[in-house]
Amino acid sequence: xxKELTTRAADYSQWYNDLVIKGGLADxxxxxxxxxxxxxxxxxxxNMRDQLDKRFKETGHVNAYFPLFVPKSLFEAEEKNAEGFAxxxxxxxxxxxxxxxxxKGKLIVDPEAKLEEELVVRPTSEAIIWNTYKGWIQSYRDLxxxxxxxxxxxxxxxxxxxxxxxxxxxWQEGHTAHATKAEAIEETExxxxxxxxxxxxxxxxxxxxxxxxxxxxxxxxxxxxxxxxMMQDGKALQAGTSHFLGQNFAxxxxxxxxxxxxxxxxxxxxSWGVSTRLIGALxxxxxxxxxLIMPPKIAPLQVVIVPIYKGxxxxxxxxxxxxxxxxxxxxxxIRAKYDDNDNAxxxxxxxxxxxxxxPVRIAMGMRDLENNVVELARRDTKEKQxxxxxxxxxxxxxxxxxxxxxxxxxxxxFRADHTSEANSWEEFVDLLDNKTGFVSAHWDGTAxxxxxxxxxTKATIRCIPLNNKQEAGVCILSGKPSTQRVLFARAY
RNA sequence: CGGGAUGUAGCGUAGCCCGGUUAUCGCGCCUGGUUUGGGACCAGGAGGUCGCAAGUUCGAAUCUUGCCAUCCCGACCA
Numbered sequence: 001x002x003k004e005l006t007t008r009a010a011d012y013s014q015w016y017n018d019l020v021i022k023g024g025l026a027d028x029x030x031x032x033x034x035x036x037x038x039x040x041x042x043x044x045x046x047n048m049r050d051q052l053d054k055r056f057k058e059t060g061h062v063n064a065y066f067p068l069f070v071p072k073s074l075f076e077a078e079e080k081n082a083e084g085f086a087x088x089x090x091x092x093x094x095x096x097x098x099x100x101x102x103x104k105g106k107l108i109v110d111p112e113a114k115l116e117e118e119l120v121v122r123p124t125s126e127a128i129i130w131n132t133y134k135g136w137i138q139s140y141r142d143l144x145x146x147x148x149x150x151x152x153x154x155x156x157x158x159x160x161x162x163x164x165x166x167x168x169x170x171w172q173e174g175h176t177a178h179a180t181k182a183e184a185i186e187e188t189e190x191x192x193x194x195x196x197x198x199x200x201x202x203x204x205x206x207x208x209x210x211x212x213x214x215x216x217x218x219x220x221x222x223x224x225x226x227x228x229x230m231m232q233d234g235k236a237l238q239a240g241t242s243h244f245l246g247q248n249f250a251x252x253x254x255x256x257x258x259x260x261x262x263x264x265x266x267x268x269x270x271s272w273g274v275s276t277r278l279i280g281a282l283x284x285x286x287x288x289x290x291x292l293i294m295p296p297k298i299a300p301l302q303v304v305i306v307p308i309y310k311g312x313x314x315x316x317x318x319x320x321x322x323x324x325x326x327x328x329x330x331x332x333x334i335r336a337k338y339d340d341n342d343n344a345x346x347x348x349x350x351x352x353x354x355x356x357x358x359p360v361r362i363a364m365g366m367r368d369l370e371n372n373v374v375e376l377a378r379r380d381t382k383e384k385q386x387x388x389x390x391x392x393x394x395x396x397x398x399x400x401x402x403x404x405x406x407x408x409x410x411x412x413x414f415r416a417d418h419t420s421e422a423n424s425w426e427e428f429v430d431l432l433d434n435k436t437g438f439v440s441a442h443w444d445g446t447a448x449x450x451x452x453x454x455x456x457t458k459a460t461i462r463c464i465p466l467n468n469k470q471e472a473g474v475c476i477l478s479g480k481p482s483t484q485r486v487l488f489a490r491a492y
Numbered sequence: 493c494g495g496g497a498u499g500u501a502g503c504g505u506a507g508c509c510c511g512g513u514u515a516u517c518g519c520g521c522c523u524g525g526u527u528u529g530g531g532a533c534c535a536g537g538a539g540g541u542c543g544c545a546a547g548u549u550c551g552a553a554u555c556u557u558g559c560c561a562u563c564c565c566g567a568c569c570a
Contacts, residue, residue, distance in 0.1 A: 032561075
């Protein structure tokens with residue numbers, strides 16, 4: 001079969017790629033490091049985007065759109081931010097092509113059409129946005145400014161992976177300006193909560209909320225908050241970040257406001273983002289060797305109905321019954337499809353919908369029709385049951401909720417199983433190598449130790465969990481005193 | 493970007509070492525028929541710049557060089 005998947009045990013990376021490609025989420029493109037998001041994958045993204053967008057708006061944000069290009073002089077204004085991204089920027093240097101005089105039918109960059117100032121293709125939009133905010137903010141009455149944009153960004157990565165790290169990706173980036181430090185920090189934390197709630201409740205992926213160490217901090221931020229998720233191979237994935245930017249960008253772009261006391265002050269900033277990388281997290285957190293497993297709340301398709309018929313006579317009878325079921329499902333807002341394509345037989349359809357991760361499948365044949373029942377199958381456990389037609393829609397609705405909860409619980413249990421405490425270096429290394437997952441251990445708080453641990457084990461500090469328990473201990477590597485444990489893991 | 497591997501029809505592949513008729517097989521696709529409760533069967537058919545570009549040769553899927561892409565390991569990666 002061309003649709004055969006690599007198993008997780010055989011080759012986890014290949015399994016992941018197979019799911020993305022064969023599950024119809026995305027395809028490789030003609031551009032290095034860039035992918036085509038196919039309709040099924042995009043439908044998933046749209047569902048995720050719609051939920052997030054709703055929450056952003058509920059928390060007082062509005063959407064806007066800023067340019068793809070950032071003049072180099074603006075880009076370099078905030079030094080740390082510029083430095084952090086410099087190595088992965090695509091840069092536009094010319095604005096015209098012309099026909100090659102030496103090679104008919106080919107085009108060359110017109111050397112006459114060199115831009116006076118290079119344009120950086122945004123790897124993130126702080127620079128262009130803060131340059132704009134300068135003109136929008138004069139008074140405390142203009143604050144807070146709470147803006148989000150849905151956009152694409154480009155980061156010229158050396159090594160790319162479908163959804164997890166592509167040269168171009170889709171995301172949202174919130175950029176807010178506040179009158180006080182406290183309010184900006186509150187915003188940073190609020191948006192982290194929005195992310196955590198969305199990822200847990202809709203994507204059914206449990207996350208750890210925490211803050212990054214200075215080493216792992218966003219370039220130009222005072223503090224980076226993050227949510228960290230765990231994949232089925234025990235590796236961590238940063239699922240979203242929310243940054244408290246202090247006054248760094250306000251100072252770099254000279255954004256000041258007049259406060260109530262008629263004094264000029266620099267504004268306080270935040271930025272926060274999640275990307276199509278979340279789709280990678282979704283895949284690796286839930287799916288199995290048969291294919292994708294979509295959380296019902298954001299699944300492009302929640303229910304698929306497969307007719308089983310012998311001869312042309314029975315099909316119209318089934319069609320009629322299914323039309324009723326479809327109407328009932330749609331009345332409850334359930335995304336359902338009647339897969340009556342005659343080219344494929346039922347067994348093929350079952351396998352295909354399992355590959356695509358459709359949460360619930362309903363099969364209906366004459367046998368069922370006579371007994372007024374259908375076969376109801378759930379993707380997460382592969383369990384099948386025969387249920388009466390009466391009250392089917394309600395039952396399906398409950399089942400969708402149960403599946404959502406079940407895959408969350410499953411991921412949570414996996415994470416619990418793969419979260420350990422290490423109290424010695426030997427134990428630490430052993431856990432990372434053999435148990436994988438998060439390892440909670442004491443760290444002396446220095447960047448040197450953090451780097452040394454990374455060099456020796458490839459594990460990084462994923463975060464210092466919020467509201468972390470304070471306890472005296474000694475650093476796993478240096479033996480120096482420590483006041484708290486931090487979460488280590490190998491990560492994507 | 494460094495090391496390794498791979499690239500032959502939509503997918504998976506044989507052939508490559510040791511150059512030589514019309515590039516192998518399976519799945520998928522098209523037509524017709526029979527089918528349909530876990531990836532159907534029969535018959536007929538279409539589909540190939542052998543990743544791309546140069547080179548060596550009378551002759552290149554096969555040898556050489558460069559490039560591109562994917563995977564693995566590293567570096568890098570907010």
